[in-house]
Structures are given as structure tokens and as C-alpha cells.
Amino acid sequence: MEAFLKGFLPRFFQDENRYEIIPHPGKSALRKSLPRKLRAWDHSLVERFIVLHDQDANDCMNLKRDLLELCRHSRHPESIVRIVCRELESWYLGNLTATMKILGIKKALHKVPRKIATHPDSDLKPSIRLKRLLPNYSKIASSRVLGPTLPLENNNSRSFNLFVDTLRTFD
Secondary structure (H helix, E strand, O other): OHHHHHHHHHHOOOOHHHOOOOOOOOHHHHHHHHHHHHHHOOOOOOOOOEEEEEOOOOOHHHHHHHHHHHHHHOOOOOOEEEEEOOOOHHHHHOOHHHHHHHHOOOOOOOOOOHHHHHOHHHOOOHHHHHHHHOOOOOHHHHHHHHOOOOOOOOOOOHHHHHHHHHHHOOO
């Protein structure tokens, strides 16, 4: 996700001083360090704090509620929590035509089921699906390429569109 965000966020913020990406080595590390990071958050440097978390096998609503509760207990209830349903690769499946074009892939190895094409957030393992569909798909290398280029429009991933809409609210 860090590789994707490094290319994606500059599309919304011309000044790199307006945001900071704080990667975590895993979801448990995020949960442990989030209260400490929120307490150290300097509003004068960055005005909003967004927690972006893969849903994976979690219940989306429970996960979001738990993360918001962590923010509230850290005295920052204004923090924004967005859940990537299910994995970042859902966003790539959300506009598979653009993803393939950007990655220079002419033809997918298999067809995408209609349900997944229209509702990519419902795919339980989108990273595995992409690996099966696209020859030589690599999570990090593809994320580096797709971050600055994946179209903001015409994406069937609801979680992608919600994240884009959230970023557009920043002045």
C-alpha cells in the first residue's frame, strides 16, 4: 500500500508537506502504534489523520468501529478511517482495463467473473485473482506504476471511490 500511496497522494496534494505516509510492518503493529502516533500528531503540520487499512477477512464495519475507537481513545475522534475492501488489488480490479493498459498487458490469462468485474470489493482474494489473471503481476512493482496513473474515474470499487472522495474534500 505504501508504494501505491507514494504515487497516488501527489495527485491530490501538490505540496508534499501536506501529507505523510506512515507505513506499518503489519496490521497488529498499526493497532499497537496508532494511539502513540495520534498523541504525537502535530495539527500544525498535517491537518487530518487518515487511517487506511485492508479489510482482508475482517468484518468491515467491526474493523472500522475498532479503529475509530482507537482514535477516540487517543483523543482524536476527528481522525478518518477508510477500509480497503478486501485488499488494495480490489482497486486495480475495479478498472481492470486501465490496470492492464498501464501495466502493458494485452490479454488477461482468464476471464473475470461478471460479479467481480462489477463488484471487485466482494472478491475475497483479489491479489490471488490478479496473479492468476495477469502474467508477471507483482504487488509492489505494479503498485508503484498504478499509484500515479490509475484513473480516478470509472472504478467499480466502492472503497476506492470513497477514498478518492475523501481526498477530494481536502482543500
